[in-house]
Amino acid sequence: MASAELPAGLPDSSADRHLREEKITSQELLKGHFLHAFRDTVRLPDGREATREYVRHPGAVVIIAQLDDGHVVLERQFRYPVQSVMIEFPAGKLDAGEDPLACAKRELLEETGYTARRWARAGVMHPVISYSTEFIDIWFARDLTAGERQLDAGEFLDVLTAAPDELVQWCRDGHVTDAKTLTGVLWLQNVLSGAWVLDWQDDAS
Known part of the structure; x- marks a missing residue:
C-alpha cells in the first residue's frame, strides 16, 4: 500500500526504475493456517538474478x-x-x-x-x-x-x-x-x- 502522493522534494515513481526488481518465477514454500510463504526469483536493476523469500499477509x-x-x-x-x-x-x-x-x-x-x-x-x-x-x-x-x-x-x-x-x-x-x-x-x-x-x-x- 504505497502512498498516493509523495512529499515535495521526493522523485515520483517513474524515477525509481534503477531501484526496482522484476519477478521472474515464484515458488510456494508454505501454506499454513496463518502464514503463506514464497520464494521468488527476481531480476535486479543491473540484470543479475536473486531470490526473495517473503510472507504474504492479509493486513x-x-x-x-x-x-x-x-x-x-x-x-x-x-x-x-x-x-x-x-x-x-x-x-x-x-x-x-x-x-x-x-x-x-x-x-x-x-x-x-x-x-x-x-x-x-x-x-x-x-x-x-x-x-x-x-x-x-x-x-x-x-x-x-x-x-x-x-x-x-x-x-x-x-x-x-x-x-x-x-x-x-x-x-x-x-x-x-x-x-x-x-x-x-x-x-x-x-x-x-x-x-x-x-x-x-x-x-x-
Whole structure:
C-alpha cells in the first residue's frame, strides 16, 4: 500500500526504475493456517538474478483507544515467537474482504470489551518490509464505553491502561518494543500536541 502522493522534494515513481526488481518465477514454500510463504526469483536493476523469500499477509489494524481521562487502553499478551509477554495496543488481523474500520471495532470489542463512539484513521505502517507484505492500518478511538470482552478460543491477555507520558517512558526504557505500538505512540504524541490532525467520525453502527 504505497502512498498516493509523495512529499515535495521526493522523485515520483517513474524515477525509481534503477531501484526496482522484476519477478521472474515464484515458488510456494508454505501454506499454513496463518502464514503463506514464497520464494521468488527476481531480476535486479543491473540484470543479475536473486531470490526473495517473503510472507504474504492479509493486513491488520491497531487501535489507539483513549479514555475520557486521557489514559490509553493497552494489552499484555504472550507472544510465542519471541517468548515474551509484550505490552501492546489492541490489534488484529483482517478477515478476508473485511473493512479495516469494521475490523478495528471488532478487535477492540473482542479483546478489551470497549466500544467507541468516535473513530479516526491515522495512517498505515509496514512493520516488516524486508520479508512480508503485511500492512497495519492505524486507528484512533474515543468516547469509549466499557463492556464484556469476547476473546477467541485460545486467546489469553490482560487489559490495562496508562497515561500517555507513562507509555512514552515505557517505550524509552525498553519495556515496550512492539513495532506497531511504538508507531502508535509516535502518532499519539503528535496528535496530542496538535501537530498532526485527525478526521474524526461518529460511529454510525
